[in-house]
Amino acid sequence: MARYVKISCLSAPQLRVDPKTDLQETVELMIRYWERQLEQVLPDNPDIIVLPECCDRPEKSGYPLDRMKEYYRHRGDRIRDYFAGIARRHSCYIAYSAVRELADGSFRNSTQLIDRQGQVAGIYNKNHLVEGERTKGDMLYGKDAPVFETDFGRVACAICFDLNFDELRLKYVGQRPELILFSSAYHGGLMQQYWAYSCRAHFAGSVYTHAPSSIISPVGEIIATSTNYYHYVTRTINLDCEVIHIDYNGAHFRKMKNKYGDKISIHDPGLLGSVIIASETDEFTVHDLIREFGLEPLDDYWQRALAHRCAPGNLEE
Incomplete structure (x- = not known):
């Protein structure tokens, strides 16, 4: 059944604050x-x-690191709690990315997923820090790659430098999230689209205003971006979808459309050889369609192709 999710990604520069500003005033300025x-x-x-x-975080230029740590300690969870109030009043999830201090005095660069009730539904700690975050910022590397269950689907997180490392991406490939939330100071270029396609997941990236924030489909196609005029983007996606290769499946597509019309969508991004099939109705799911027409999902096709290559007599001596 169609699972429509409306996503907003906000690009915004870090707020420039005089380091001499009282810490409580700095927190209040940040909330405003x-x-x-x-x-x-x-x-x-x-x-979401x-x-x-x-x-x-106050804009780092001219803001001493020791003062930044004082700010983090004074801020505590105040701004997270502000976002929790917004999430509760507007019945939405918020992916809140911030540095946080743990009980042992160490820090993490984290995304806290706040749910519609204003509760923290899960925390992801950045797995791949830039070295200076550890050596100067007293942060520790995260080691887990959790996938969170929400009321609309399975969600994973990545932060900035993470996007460069296959180790984290492959953990998510195995866990099959439906949406990846990317909070960042850098864009990542083609890596955003590569992650979306590799994980067969939609990808929602929020990046500072020097680069656009984007929403990307599971075939690596950019669906929508912020612009130089408007530093935010909102778009509705459908998570009841599956990536299907044209090989051995394409012969069924016309029969599917003839039977179900606009109750299904079959979108071809071009050049890739794969399409996205989605259910646009409450009458059946995309997996019902796959079973009815005997379709083979993309990853099953890859596995079958690899097994055939390695079958006795098929591989050169």
């Missing part, structure tokens, strides 16, 4: 800053809002 940013997307009633990496 994010109030203004959220006003741009809340009228669209998104199901994705924020950029370290979204509530």
Whole structure:
């Protein structure tokens, strides 16, 4: 059955604050800053809002590291709790990316997924820090790659430098999230699209304003981006979808459309040899379609092709 999810990704520069500013005032300035940013997307009633990496950190230029740590300690969970209140009042999820201090005094660069009730549904700690985050920022590398269950689907997170490392991506490939939330200070270029296709997942990236925030389909196609004029993007996607290769499946596509018409969609991004099939109705799921027409999902096709290559007599001596 169709599972429509409305996603908003917000691009915003870090707020420049004089380091001499009182820490409580800095927290209040940060909350007012994010109030203004959220006003741009809340009228669209998104199901989830994705924020950029370290979204509530004062702009680092001219802000001493020791003062930054003082700010983190004073801020505590105040800004997270502000976002939790927004999530609760607007019945949406928020991917809140920020540095946080643990009980042992060490820090993590984390995404906290806040649910519609304002509760923390899960925490992802950045697995692949930039070295300076460890050597200067007292942060520890995260080791887990959790996938979170939400009321619309399975969600995974990545943060900035993470996008360069196959180790994390392959963990997600095995866990099959339906949506990857990417909070970042850098865009990543083609790696965003590669992650989406490799994980067979939609990808929602929130990046600072020097690069666009994007929503990407499971075939690596950019669905929507923020622009140089408007530093946010909102788009509805359908998570009841599957990537299907044209080989051995394409002969069924016309029969499917003839029977179900606009109750299904078959989208070809071109050049890839694979399409996205989705159920656009409450009457059946995309997996019902796959069973009815005997379709083979892309990963099953790859596995069958590899097994055939290695079958006795098929591989050169």
